[in-house]
Amino acid sequence: MNNCAGGDTAGALQAMACFQGGTHVPDLSQATEPGTVYSVQWVGVPDRDATSTSVREQFGNDVVTRSRKLEGQWWGDGGAST
Numbered sequence: 001m002n003n004c005a006g007g008d009t010a011g012a013l014q015a016m017a018c019f020q021g022g023t024h025v026p027d028l029s030q031a032t033e034p035g036t037v038y039s040v041q042w043v044g045v046p047d048r049d050a051t052s053t054s055v056r057e058q059f060g061n062d063v064v065t066r067s068r069k070l071e072g073q074w075w076g077d078g079g080a081s082t
Helices: none
Strands: 014-020 023-025 037-044 074-076 079-081
Touching: none
Parallel strands: none
Antiparallel strands: 014 023, 014 037, 037 079, 074 079
């Protein structure tokens, strides 16, 4: 049971887009050094319920930042770090 106002349809679903300098980072696996810091922007998912296309397929690699696993990531202060 969802206790949020609005239930399962409350809020927005967003995907992460990371940047280093002004350059889009297509995959977090590019971070090979500890302490790598990226700025983050959040991109709204057009079809949050994936009624016709899975959420993963709704974006090209040039729009969001992909990652296989996020263990060891640190999030805060407007950025992500590995």
